[in-house]
Amino acid sequence: MSSRLIFTDAAAAADALTFAGRTARLGDEAVRLQASGGTLLMTAAPLAPRGLFDATPTVLAMRALPVDPELVCDLVVSAGSLQPADDDAAHLVLPDTALSPSWAGVTPPRAGWTEIAEVPASVLASRAQWGIAAVAEALPQDSGEDAVRAVRAAVWGAPDEALGGIPLGAAFAAFVLGFIVGEEQAAVREAGAWTRLSLVRGHVVVRGPARTGLTAVRSTGAPVV
Numbered sequence: 001m002s003s004r005l006i007f008t009d010a011a012a013a014a015d016a017l018t019f020a021g022r023t024a025r026l027g028d029e030a031v032r033l034q035a036s037g038g039t040l041l042m043t044a045a046p047l048a049p050r051g052l053f054d055a056t057p058t059v060l061a062m063r064a065l066p067v068d069p070e071l072v073c074d075l076v077v078s079a080g081s082l083q084p085a086d087d088d089a090a091h092l093v094l095p096d097t098a099l100s101p102s103w104a105g106v107t108p109p110r111a112g113w114t115e116i117a118e119v120p121a122s123v124l125a126s127r128a129q130w131g132i133a134a135v136a137e138a139l140p141q142d143s144g145e146d147a148v149r150a151v152r153a154a155v156w157g158a159p160d161e162a163l164g165g166i167p168l169g170a171a172f173a174a175f176v177l178g179f180i181v182g183e184e185q186a187a188v189r190e191a192g193a194w195t196r197l198s199l200v201r202g203h204v205v206v207r208g209p210a211r212t213g214l215t216a217v218r219s220t221g222a223p224v225v
Helices: 010-024 121-138 145-156 169-176
Strands: 004-006 030-036 039-047 058-066 073-078 091-093 114-120 185-191 194-199 202-207
Touching (some): 010 030, 010 039, 010 058, 114 121, 121 145, 121 169
Antiparallel strands (some): 030 039, 185 194, 194 202
16 A cells, blocks of 8 residues: 555645544544545544444544545554655655454445435534533443443434434534534435435435435524534
8 A cells, every 4th residue: 555645735634634633532543545536535433333232323424535646545544643744745644554443344335325305514513512411411420431332322323303313423423523614504315224414524424224204404593603
């Protein structure tokens, strides 16, 4: 594999580092890097199950950035291991070793998506903030890892009425990875067991039961600043 990610400019490289930095703070530091045709798709898993009986939903966050058209790669690395090159601000240095998290083997479909609804970005932000507070309130002091994962699975895996039945974890992913900026409508699309929220700054993909009968979600409160 190439020892560097070569972006079209320094701003794109800085954007990649920002995404990686936010990913590193979520616990699972792995980030998948897929480059071809001049586009780098960065994928992180803000939420993913660990083990057969873990009820945590699989929630993937994706951000596309422009790179050198000749760059081709598909690997998973630690988000914290990506470093800016000393000699070129448009280059990021890759680590010597790759990772193999289980979620990286779960690939959403490339085609066959059908738009079924829209969700205001302000609703995503407010529901994410509610969920963060709910997780913090439900966790006892000095909670062990099993207790933390159980609470997170219960809160983030629950279908949320304000989101038209989409698991609340989708709002969490969009919020913590910086996809919610200003006022916009996130398009909701489905393909089989997958649901995708698309915003200007990125996509959130959730694997779960297919939902039918969704209609556009309307904001019912003041926009979240």
